[in-house]
Amino acid sequence: MKLILFLIFCVNLTQEKSSYSFDGSLFDSKELEYDEIDEKATGSVFSRYMADSKAQLILDLDLFHHFFNYAEAYKNGAEDGNLEIMKYAVEMVEKLKAFDVSAPCVGDMLHLAWTGVEYATHVEEHKNCSDCKCTPLFQQKKNERHWIFNVFDAMGKVPAGISSGNNLWVGSWSTCRKIEVVKNRQGQKWKGQYCLANVHAYERDNPLKNIGSVDAVDKHCFEPVSPTNITDDGQCFNLFPLLKFGVCMPNTCTDHDVKRMLTFAIRAAEAMTGMNKVCDVSVECRVESNSDAMSQNPLAMFALYLLIATTVIAIFGTLYDLFIIQNNPPESHPAINHGFIKFILAYSLYSNGLEILQSKKRDGEINTLHGVRFLSMCWIILGHTYYYIGASLTTDNLIPTLINFPQQFYTQIIVQAPLAVDSFFFLSGMLAAFFFFKKTMKADKPPSMSPMNPISWLLYYVKRYTRITPTYAVVMLFDVTLFTYVSNGPFWRPIEKQGCRHAWWTNFIYLNNFLLQDVECCMGWTWYLANDMQFHVVLMPILIITFLKWGMKPGMIVSSVIMIISSIIKLVIIEYKDFPPAPLLTAKLQIVKQLDEYWNHVYVRPYVRCTPFIIGVIVAYLLNAWTTKDQKDLRIKLERKHVIIGWTCSTILGLYSVFGLYWFAKTGDISEWWKILYILFGRPAYALALGWVVFACTTGNGGPVDTILSWRLFVPLSKITFCAYLLHPIMLQIYNLSRPQPFHFTTFGQMLRHTVEAVVASYLMAFFFALAFEKPFTKIDEMLLPSTKKVEVKSKKVDQELELLNQSRN
Structure with a gap:
């Protein structure tokens, strides 16, 4: 109804204002291509009314106020019995055929308009009805047709907080879906269908480009127009829409039908106001049909x-x-x-559950790693809680939150959460190398464990692939299928927009950080698994062979050279592309557009992310080289001054890596030398700090830190962290996309509560996934490909039996 009324208003006003009139008929095919000449706007649709650039929060949506003001007037006209307006609505609906709107959709829109005419007729005929004879009949007729106001009520409306960037005018998804009325004697029904339209503005009106800028807000008024400062290239600003607008339409209308009607209404409004601000309209209707059923x-x-x-x-x-x-x-x-x-x-859920919940500490194992693994995952979930809320575009105060967020010192812990990924690179390199060194540095090592034996490396690769891929595949399968049907609502969509149809195979060959990045990003957070696999395939043999064949000094030299080359490559890419030193928000929100390219060129590339993995291998070697050969006791007695120096340097490096870019985040400005310094040493500083923590705690020099990280509760949580890693982004997105109404950022306490909820929900789901899939797959893998340890035990048992047999024969 609101869309019909707005079309009427556009037609009326367009005919009245000859300066904005179209050539020829209002509904001819030429205008359907939207090639009409509009007056050029004199200022940004987002910011021209803002006098202070630091307060530039607004998405100026005055262009759409006509839609709602006049639609409200027509709604009141229907309630007051204004037949002229309602009859004109019918005429406009009949002309929708010229807009390439399908016949079933036009038919249901016509039924909606005629119902409005009938309602207005009853109101007009019974204006003076007051006795008991006519009132019941009048009320009955009104009630039978009152559903048209439910259609109107379900539409998006101007909300509060527009000056704070509220561009979510979503209406009521549930109200629209409840509309179901019989429309003819055949019993066919008019059913409500909720559609969410995304209205995108031109790049020239990017609302982020002046935020945080020190230039005067009216600087453009004094600049002469020249080819060098013209930025109107016709591109859309696609980071987020100018407006998300919910409309209630009959379920016979397709996405294309709704898009055609909305686009014409917007173009007509632009012609009336002299603005040309909307470059694209996309519509997604939540229709239920048999073809969409699971x-x-x-x-x-x-x-x-x-x-x-x-x-x-x-x-x-x-x-x-x-x-x-x-x-x-x-x-x-x-x-x-x-x-x-x-x-x-x-x-067996019983046996698998006992294995997961077993928290007994074992001698010769690095128990500190359980705490590091779990706490690092909590840190990642904290960062992802913020990220997925913002990326879901379901927040009604996103822009002021983005502006204020970097201003607080403590938020560096959140924006630097990507450092926690380096914890897992470190742990991956350290654990694999530790057990490799532990087996190969023994005096009685089996010949099959020689680092120069290609068969041992082949078995190592196969074992690593079969260990993680089955669980990974099941999570992906459920992600693109069952999880698509778990919820609904105005913001709901599949977790994977394209269903991993194009890029799924790149995930299973662990090259999804290189291939088809511009086509589809399937389970985007699994770039880590690709990097990790590439490290084990390329770096692990180089480092292991170097350390074992030539010793500590050559191993340290090779490791240092690789890390230096990695840092130089990162520096060159960032300087050449003019990227920020790290992927974090700053006061100048223009950086948001750079982060997408930063992701592709820097963030997911193994030659940039390999330093923590290498440091993990070094720590593993030192733990094996400086302790007993049987590794039953990993304690090393260090002098007190060395322990103090180690913990002091570790603390300084850790604080520098997390808080070293606070001034950059707060102001958006950074000196070149400080930028280069952080590019070269920021992430390595964190890996070195973590390396010392693990080394000190493992060798008995950790004190209370070792007590905390070795807490027995962390042991079972650590065992299911892999499943938690795979599942937590899905859980967060399901939660964010299932909301019936927009989310509103308030305090850090609110987000901390959501993070705790996300951690609990993710680990609960991970526990059941580990019981049902990860543990069984691991045991089946052991049945098909026994581990080296089991082969050794079996070999020893066979040798003993042969020896006993020979003794009996003698």
């Missing part, structure tokens, strides 16, 4: 059957484990070695 999606049904089958096997395996295995001695059930029995026992 039952019509073969991949989704496969995922559902897989989930059901897994549940059945898990129940059967758990019951068999509890009633057969646990209640009888091992020798009483020889079938336990049967392949099928091993398979179903791999899904």
